[in-house]
Every structure is written in C-alpha cells, then in structure tokens.
Amino acid sequence: MSSIKLTQAVGLGGANNLNDVKAVQTALNKLLKLIPPTQSLKIDGRLGSRPDISKTVAAIKLFQSKVLNMLRPDGRIDANGRTHRKMNEKLLSIEAMANVNTSLEMPVTKAFWMKTAVNEVGESEVAGAKANPQILEYFKASKFWGSDDSGGQNAWCGSFVAWVMKQNNFEPVKNAFRAKEWTNFGKPIYKPVYGAIGIKSRQGGGHVAFVVGQSADGNYLFMLGGNQSNSVKVSKYKKEVWDDFVVPSNFDASSTHLPIYTQKASIAGSEA
Template identity: 60%
Template sequence: MSRNNSEIKLINIAKFKSAPWMLTASGELGQTEIHGKRANPQIMRYFSASRFWGKDDSGAENAWCASFVAWVMKQHGYEPVAHAYRALSWMSFGKAIDKPVMGSIAIKKRGRGGGHVGFVVGQSSTGKYLFILGENQGDSVSIARYPANIWEAFVVPSQFDLSLSSLPIYTQSANVASSEE
C-alpha cells in the first residue's frame, strides 16, 4: 500500500472535527485491489460491512465504492443503508443537503448503470470541481477530482450539525477521475 505525501497530510487535517469518519476514511488511502486469485482482505471487510457477498475485489467484477462507505460509517456507529453495497442506495442515508460540506457523502449515477459514492474533501478555488475521497477510483482508495455538476445528491448523518462544517478549497494533488468512476 503506497501513499503520496499529499494523502498523508490529509490525514492530519483538523477540519475533520465535524466529520470524524473522515479520519477513518483517509486512513484507508492507498488500499488497492489485488488482481488474480487473491483478494485484499481489507476490501473483503468493506464487503462484509455492506453485507455484500463478493469474493473478488476487482472492480471489473465487484465495484466496492459503496461497501467502503458502509465500512467507514459503521466504524463510527452509523447503520449503513439497506443494500449498502449499491452506490445509489446511499441517497436514502441520513439527511440530504443542498450543498456539499467536508465529509458529506456524494452520490452520482454512471452512464452505464449503477453509480458511484465517496466522501467530499474539498472544492477547487473556482467551485467547478469537487475532490472526492473515494474507493474503487483507479482500483484503490484515493482522492480524485470530479466536475461539481455531476453529483446527484449529498447526504450526511441525520444529526449532523451543518453549522460546524464548511467546504474548504482543496490544494493537494489528486487524480483526475474518469467519467465512469
């Protein structure tokens, strides 16, 4: 598991106070698929948290973005949604918010069916892009830049206090997401 310096710096961001699950999520940066007969045991734990039956951690066979979100939220006492292994089912989690904040869960549809889900860590200085700490992005847990206008919904836990949160400008390096992640 390799982590670049910008990802390690992210782990120590004090802005995670209002969304403590982000410390857990950022601690997983660099978890990656193992192609072949073996599977990454940590990804199998993600599957278990979402009640997914997959045995292959390859995104080609079993996308694991939603399972990762389930695992992270479960570590902080939040019950995952029904069918937590499906990205779009996260639209029914907690409460919907109009604009993303640090730690909110971003959900989008994919052109070929299904969806993608991840945690918002920041925005570009222009507001045109969101930076998502997501899973199954380039076959690993990483931070990727996405156009801000492609996200269908943003959700937070029901009792989340929006007055304590904001959306910082993200200045670290990030991958450029493909349109289908």
C-alpha cells in the same frame, strides 16, 4: 522495517530463537491490516509453553490463510520459505507506500468519520482471483457476498463508505454495496460540505464517495472514495456530476464548510 531476516524457523515445530520470534512479532504488528481481527502482539520473543495456543502462532496462521490462501495453515515460518518471502513482500509494499505522500491534512471538522476514511487512502485491488483482505472487510460491512475485489461486478465504492460509517457507529443503508442506495442515508443537504457523502450516476450504475474539498473556482469537487481507479484515493470531478449529498441525521451541516482543496488528487477515472 523493510524486511525481516530469520536464522531458523518460527512457529509450530520451529527453533523459535528469541530474536527470530521478536522479528516475526514486530512484522506481524506492521501487517495487522491484512489479518483482522488480530490485535497488536507483545514483542517478547516468546511463544509460551504451548506454542499451539499462542497469539503469535494464531497470527501466523491467519496471515497464511488470508494472504497466502493456504487451506491448511501450518503456523510455521521457515527461513526464506514461502511465508517468510510473502511477509517480506508485504513489508516492502508498506514501506513503498510510506514513501508516497498519501496522507491528507484534515481541516478542523465535526465530521469525525473522516479520520477513518483518510486513513484508508492507498488501499488497492489485487489483480486476478486474489483479493486485498481489507477490501473484503469493506464487503462484510455492506453485506456484499463477493470474494474478489476486481472487476465491474465487484465494484466496492458503496462497501467502502459502509465500512467507514460502521467503524464510527453509523448503521449503513440496506444494500449498502449499491452506490445509489446511499441517497437513503441520514438526511439530504443541498450544498456539499466536508465529510458529506456524495452520490452520482455512472454508466452501468452509480458511485458514492466523501467530499473533501472544492477547487478555487468552485467548478470541481474533490472526492475521497473507494474503487476510484481501483483504489482508495482522492479524485477531482466536475461539481455538476454529483446528484445528491447526505450526512448523518444528527449532524449539523452548518458546523462545517467546504474548504479549497490544494493537496494531491487524480483526475476522475474508472469506478467499476
């Protein structure tokens, strides 16, 4: 679905034609990451006898609030109106990302939290005062108070790791938004394995990311992390820059290994 066409308005006070409502419900289901905690909507083309309390209208309002920054969401999508145009913009963005191979093949591993981390590849900052709602969810997981995802003061690598681990029922460390605090998580290991959390120093602070592989010569590590050139991605680092590696306390590091990484990656860049 690249975009949706509407013949008339959908939502509160709208004509709510069956096919228009179905199109909006389908689109909102494609955009669920932008409007947490919304659950998948039933695509039935109906808003019920009380549209004001329908889940579809609630999702429209949440989209208007989180994505359009409306102070008073009206729960209505006018054909070619502001909400309709922004919805199509986001749908086109998702389609563009789908055409870029951001997916990673996971090795057979007991580091089950990595499925969550891999699924986040491609999430990126929004320039200016606005923010990617998913990155704000990372902030919540680490108890970071920021409302903007860009700029050095809002570095979010630690928040990304906190969100991933919290999704898998691990309690993040205190002050998880500070990368170097992750040295206090779980237990240390002395050789990196797939899924381990790596911590390193950088100018002005630290950086934290998940290990996903090594180069054939063993001199480089490939790390999946947040805020790597302002997005969630895999980047290539010299092995010696990483100071510490940790895993959950109950994780048997001998049950996994460090594979040779042959997939897409970028050279390590900005982490602030």
